[in-house]
Amino acid sequence: MSKNVINRRSLLRGLGGVAIALPALEIMGWSRFAHAAPVVKKKFVSMLAGGSLGDMPAIKGGNGKVHPATVGQNYETTVALKPLEKYKVKPLVGIATGLRIPTGSSEPGARLSPDKDTLFHGHTVFPQLSGEKDPSLKQGDFTPRGSTCDQIVAAKLGAKYMNARVQPTSYRGGGADSGRGLMSYNKGVKRDPYASPRTIFDTFLSNFEGAAGAAAATGPSPEVLAARAGRKSVLDLVGGGIQRLNKRLGAADALTMQSHLEFIRQIEKDLDSIDIAAGGTSCRKPTPLGADPAVGNDGAAIGWSGENLRATTMVDLLALGLACDLWQVSTLQVSFHQVFVSANLACGVDTTLDIHELGHGQYKTADDVPRCVAWAIDPFARLVSLLQAQKDVDGSPMINNTALTMCFEGGWGETEGDGSHSTENMIALYAGLAGGMKPQHVRADGAHPAQVLYSAMTAVGVADPLGDFNTRLPGMFA
């Protein structure tokens, strides 16, 4: 018989079922992990909101709509920061202000182009997320050469990760999945996000019982084991197909296949170490999820796809995944670089414009833009509150073992921008108590926002550089 014939492991997997439930349990290593001592894992979450969401020129000068005036722990709850009070998480959230991405210079993490406008959108994002200098002078090419913070952390910790996005499509300009809808790259290769809560649910959670389920005590049912064995058989055949094909390919194409195979192998690994025993008591059976809100106005100038409900659902799923150890690292992109989302439907602002145009001085009141900043912060605050409520495997609040960050596409300033397009006076939020982080208002004039991300990386034990950055932001730690 040929050595390529289905291997014994696959066959055993395929044989899963009532009649072989006990051997299968051993094969799956159930008894091993059912009794394994819980290990607390550090968790890392990076979020991003597109749009020029900083304070606007007309309201700059410390009128307290976005930036708090008081440094330290007792900072003011500005209009933009109201979600922190809504979710009662302000003591867990810090804010770094006065941040700046240098422009047209050789400084670390600079946007290489001196161009303030043409190469603004997206070109401000990856200097933050990857800590690199803007790699391109070409409009619309945002691709970093290296890896974003989430990928660096995931690789270093050997952690499973989730990339997700709230805004499902770009609406105007650039198509459904232009580079503006991305915030994760691994060595220059994009990591597409899950843009549908329903898909996340169906992919990861539809048959999930949670730690409190009946299976927690007895192990998975024979039906579950049979289904899992079937998946393994299928993945074996797929993996075998990849390896077979790879022998016929040149180096570049083989790399594509190798990357594909790695994702297949990750699913296999997850099947081997799956679910119930890994999470703490907060790992619960999810409530069934309905259909996603319809994607609206695709291709239109201003769009709306029920982003508020999408954000809430996505955050709840992310929190559950962290609780159940389905992933340890996560990104969540609230909105595309430029936000062609209806400002009225998202932030309740009296306007017919999108959030992006609002940021171009098209606001009617000084609260309009800060309210849209608050809209972007709301999912961040919600996630913090969920992680505060959830118990880790050692019974401690999950937020104690987590570092979260939230970055924005732009700030405001007249020196290197025109108020609406500037990488001056940027803010970044951080939260969690991992690694001794100290939530407070850190006034960090001139510091690069990538330093906030790097600091959060170190909080979960990853000291590898983030692009050009390898120093913490003073003030973020006790």
Add this chain to the structure above:
Amino acid sequence: MNRWLIGLLAGPLAIGACKNDASNLLRGAGDDSLGVEAVDPGAGPVPAGLPGQALASKAPALRRLTHREFELTASAFLGVPVSAEVLPRDARTPFDNDYSTQAISDAFVRPLESMAEKLAASVIADPAKRDAVVGCVPTGPGDVECFTSFVKHFGRLALRRPLETDEVLSFTALIEVAKARNDFYVAVDLALRSFLQHPEFLYRVEVGSLVGGSPGLVKLNGFEVATRLAFFLTGAGPSDALLDRAAAGKLDQPQGIRNAAAELLATPAARAQVLRMFQMWMGYERLAQPDPLANAMRTESDALVEKVIFDDNRPWLDVFRSTETYISDALATVYELPLPGAQPKWVSFGPGRKGLLSQGSLLSNGQKFGDTSPTQRGKWILEQITCDGVLPTPPGLKLDEPPKAETANACKHDRYMALQANPSCASCHKSIDGIGFGLEGYDETGKRRKIEPGRPDCAIDGKGNIPGAGAFSGPAELTDLLLKSGKLSQCMFKQVKRFANGRRELDSADEEYVGSFSKQYSGEVKMKDFLLDMVSSEAFGSRRSP
């Protein structure tokens, strides 16, 4: 007897069966009565002077299926509706098959696994569809013969080549699962899921063989040619019949490919594919207008393209020249034409309009700041319709706010004209905006207008110009200038080449390829003739390694 006929006739592509006998190649009837070397009267002989192997396009050996390709291919051989919406969406450049934008990610691989599981379950749950896919009735849970024949046949369709013996064995080992579970279809289910996630299903594989003496040049084998041909002309993988031709060596020579292509072009699937290519190219695949207007606009454009290219087989430029259009009441209202009644009808466009460029679907391109943008419209024409392209936007320009004039509250025309008064902006904007100005008398739905939106004090004169070509007013006159320029067909060659390549970038070999077609046709060209000539050129069956 070909037992696969049982099932494949039940599949969705059977809809073409009563339309035209030529749909055999899609239906999988296994008809290979046409000879390899014989000239099919419908295809005609391969003309001399087509691009040779040296002008083969640069391409990797792997290209992932698009959403659309996955859906059409899987639904064809599963016989159930397939939606790939759970997978990351394809970027448009303007086509959806640009492999340079593709990357594999967890967000692709995991949902695909779930999708494959659901698709297989839906097939197994429907005995008629299940039997059609399996192609035989098992005598029991361990019917190896039936399962092997299923694996061989289905595997060939899925991987688009015959399976090697050891591959067959790796799949047929699943029969042991069926025995253990006392259910033959458990093994079918696992096999279906495996094939739907198999790399040679997800990726179009073009390994071929190196051509001696030509470094980097690869000649595709017959199955790879069948795959390239089927995806290009129908958007789906090759049928049984087309694979049979490949197996018989009938796609090894240009005439055989041409004959097969002629048959494919006679199918509804090819019509749908060409219409979709136009939708993406001409920017009306997704329209910002609400339904039913958006549907009416798309239907109008599709109808004209289909009539010119397929129904009447006229020179393709007639899509620009047509004085008739196919409209519903919704569009008649926009165009201020008599209402056609309950059903859309072909009507005379009337003065000032002709062809695609006068239709609301195309005029919807180039919006910005809540209105049409002369710059964006001009840029769109230069990039998509004439393929002249525009220079990259120079650094430091403000793109996110409407242009401003020195006079406060200036009319839109004056604000855009102010750009031309700026020496650093003038050279580009004069060549771009002039085109857009000439279309300003038509809003983003194609409705005529004489004043700027919300500005009764701002009259629109609607006069534009193309530097070096002349002045015009409105889409009909613009069309005349473009037809006179001779650029439309050359641009079409480029756009179709991009679509065929699955890559926006055209290199020097591609440009030479396009140029050779410009020389090939002394007069006007019919789209189907061009497509036939493309696929029967030596270059089509080859690729150059990047």
